[in-house]
Amino acid sequence: MCVHRCRTFCRITMASVLKETAGLYETLKAEWNKKNPNLNKCGEILSKLKISLLELNFLPTTGTKLTKQQLILARDVLEIGALWSILKKDIPSFERYLAQLKCYYFDYKDELPESAYMHQLLGLNLLFLLSQNRVSEFHTELERLSAKDIQTNVYIRHPVSLEQYLMEGSYNKVFLAKGNIPAESYTFFIDILLDTIRDEIAGCIEKAYEQIQFNEATRALFFPSTKKMTEYAKKRGWTQSPDGYYSFSSQQQRTEEVTIPSTELAQQVIEYARQLEMIV
Incomplete structure (x- = not known):
């Protein structure tokens, strides 16, 4: 009872x-x-x-x-x-x-039944892993998806394409991809990824050049406005001369540290930026 x-x-x-x-x-x-x-x-x-x-x-x-x-x-x-x-x-x-x-x-x-948000969220997870440079986990998650989803689903294809651009060093394509996101929710993680790329490019510029012109730096770092460039330069401790050139606070450490890969990457990125500007 x-x-x-x-x-x-x-x-x-x-x-x-x-x-x-x-x-x-x-x-x-x-x-x-x-x-x-x-x-x-x-x-x-x-x-x-x-x-x-x-x-x-x-x-x-x-x-x-x-x-x-x-x-x-x-x-x-x-x-x-x-x-x-x-x-x-x-x-x-x-x-x-x-x-x-x-x-x-x-x-x-x-x-x-399949959720309408499944592919969007799985794609966001891939983008999250990419933005954190967790490439091994990115590929592990990718293996759980079907070949069809990887090749044709817009939410999955976007982070997969970004990873390919990163492997190629085609940073200009990564920045262009921000204008072609499959959902607004992707903005958060792609902004983190772009900030990481900017830091890498800036580091290469600091090692490859003694100074860089303001407009050239703005193009190389893919900033949409001069204001953003100024804020970023200040954050990195770059100083601007009256004639519009940036010099770097790490300059005294530069002499023996310059490497060919850094110089080539910086030159390649600047050339990409110039080509991109011509296209736009």
């Missing part, structure tokens, strides 16, 4: 939590789909939903049998969480959400 009452009580409690979770998700979805969602409010709801999903065992664990509806609900929550993390510029949070989502995308791919 006691066991029966206990089971009945548990079912009622679980049903209550399930109803509350579904209501929270609808509230989250309504806020998220607004033109300018309140990110703090979304974050608060996501925190509550993660607790509810754990209470309901909706996040896949060994021995837990979940219905298709439960899996889809959990997947939808995690997808919003991943995209929310990008808007909040919270990289660790994005990485945690993606780690959980892979279970739904790969382990349950035969049981669930």
Whole structure:
């Protein structure tokens, strides 16, 4: 008798939590789909939903049998969480959400209808790894995808092309790719990648030249405005002479450090920038 009452009580409690979770998700979805969602409010709801999903065992664990509806609900929550993390510029949070989502995308791919956001988020994960220079992990994740997706899916093809440009040293193509992103969410990680490339180019310029003209530096570093160039030069400690040339604070260390690869890369990038300017 006691066991029966206990089971009945548990079912009622679980049903209550399930109803509350579904209501929270609808509230989250309504806020998220607004033109300018309140990110703090979304974050608060996501925190509550993660607790509810754990209470309901909706996040896949060994021995837990979940219905298709439960899996889809959990997947939808995690997808919003991943995209929310990008808007909040919270990289660790994005990485945690993606780690959980892979279970739904790969382990349950035969049981669930394909998510409309799957390829976008898997492509974002590739771009994230690329922006962190985690190339080995990038290729590991790529191996989980079909050849068709790699070759034809716009969300996957974009980071794959970027990695190819990086391997070729075709930095101009990487910068041009920013104007051809498949979704606005890609901007965050591609900006991180471009900043990393700029730092590498700037380092090569510092080793290869004694000084560089302002306009030449702006082109070589692919800055869209002189203001951005000025801010960047200040950050690196470059000083500008009255005649418009930058010299570098690391100049005293330069004498014995100049290498042919640095000089060639700097010259190649500057030439790319000139060609790009002519095309534009």
